[in-house]
Amino acid sequence: MPELPEVENFKKYFDGTSLNQKIVAFDCADDRLLKQARDLFSNQLIGKHFESSKRIGKYFFVETNGDPTLVMHFGMTGRLTYYKDQEDRPKFAHIVFEFENGFHLGFENKRKFGWMDLTTSIDSYQKEKKLSDDARDLSWKAFYNALKNRKTFIKPVLLDQKVAAGIGNWMADEILYQAKIHPESKIEAMKEKQLKSIFDAMKKVIETAIEKEAVYADFPQDFLMHNRREDGNCYHTGDDIIKTKVGGRATYISPSWQKKID
Template sequence: MPEIAEVARIVHYLRQHLVGKTIKIAKAVEDANVFGKVGTTGPEVAAALTGKKVLAAGSQGKYFWLVLEQPPHPVMHFGMTGWIHIKGDRTAYTNYYKKMKPEEMDAWPPKYWKFQLTTEDPAVEVAFTDPRRFGRVRLVDCAGDSIRQHSPLVENGPDPVVDTDVFTEEYLRGKVHSRHVPIKALILDQTVISGIGNWVGDEVLYHAKLHPEQYCDDFSDEEIKRLYNSIRHVCQFAVDKLGDSDQFPEDWLFHHRWSKGQKGAVGHLPSGEKLAFLTVGGRTSCYVPQVQKKTGRVVPGVKEELMESDQEEPKPKKAAKSKAVKVEDGQPQNTRKRKAEEDEPPAKKSRAAPKKPSTSKVKAVKAEGTVAPDSKAESGRRRSGRLQGKAV
């Protein structure tokens, strides 16, 4: 989702190409998601733009707008995949979210456009696109200098770059101490701070060395100070570079957080610290456990997931014993073993308990004249003979 830096980039281009010009032609497709969910229609937006001179462009966090010479004024939000394209200028060329194929850069009108406008000479053509249709385009009927005093901007928190008189350390401390939510959830709340999304939030917490799922009301004043300074630094730097990630410092988490689940991904920073991921409330946080230590309570039951490349490799399974018979010296190995055993002298018998002689052995003993009765019947016959002899 485009965040504070990407929105600042688009406002820069609108000021450069559109401000001061009159819109000659405007047209819009009917889209119940992009226009209808905020109370307007595509034709109404087109009518509001046609024939109007653009006096200014502004932003607050993730929202941006055009100030026309008379109301209503268009106030826009990119959602997840929205973008502004200007014909002849590659607004998305260095933007991370909008890396485009060469053939897409020069196509006009761009695919998935929701509204287009063309200015009077010198002609400038502008289009708002949104493939997934989570973006919003609405009309705000008020004086141009009071747009921020109306919905939806009035419900949003201060912009950490634009509203430095409101977004102070004291302001942030008050918000942190008054809530009991994970710190990542707090700084993503647009009613608290405007413009921080998932990647900016992860970058901010990494620089501040704070664990993303620690409850915000457990942080000390020193930790809150680090958080405030980190928000100001990351947001200001990213805005100054117009969201051009190629100009972000190499040690920023930004360059390494996107490859989760990708084949061959490197799961650690250049300095060696491993990356890990947590998912709470459907939002994934990338963080560095060796840097972002827990100093208070955290959300229970959250599972940490390391990047695949840095997980412990499973132990290799033992190779199954081969049933193949080896052949040595022209004979199978097991045959050679049996022959060797046959050639060896017999081993001495151990002193085991004597076994009962078999019938054949008994018969052999009888044949040699040794008394060795082999049945009860035989004993009975001899006993009977002796008794008969005494009687005679």
């Protein structure tokens, strides 16, 4: 699930449950999910508390009342669950923090593509990863600059976290559907105005999805998400939605609605 709006939900959930409580235990069932030695997580986090959080794209940062900042990435199948009793530990909660009040925060990750890391500075971490500003805050100028010299299809570039951090596969499809542009349009062939329409669609999709708390059923009727499947039909034209692959990722298109620019 987790693209920008879903991770925004996780942030709200985290802020509502897990801030300002002393951490008394750290458990990890599979060290492959940790980008640092397990002891480092235990030693640096136990006894501290989470003080504030920040989301940049799909990356989730948690500052503590000390040096370490925890970095989480949810991968394809991650989410957070706050629960009390050990018996309620979700099956795929491979990483668990226990708080002084007896509650637990579980980092669920069925497919184990998610991970945790430690850093001391969000800014330097962002620079190191060359992560762009969060797509929600990103300026048109920064977006345009990151895009304009690229020489491939528009969709894979939208998925590049250096361009607009937070955009994932369903959002890229939705943005291009809203902008009426085919995912295999070549950037070099596109006019600035067309790139601006993609930027505007990106902002619209982000704000809509956050407002609806990423509950797809609540999205406006003309959103692709309602028909983003192989037997779906375009809301506007009624034509079949086509499933294909672009940049190695499953891609849904309304060919009569989305213009290919090349």
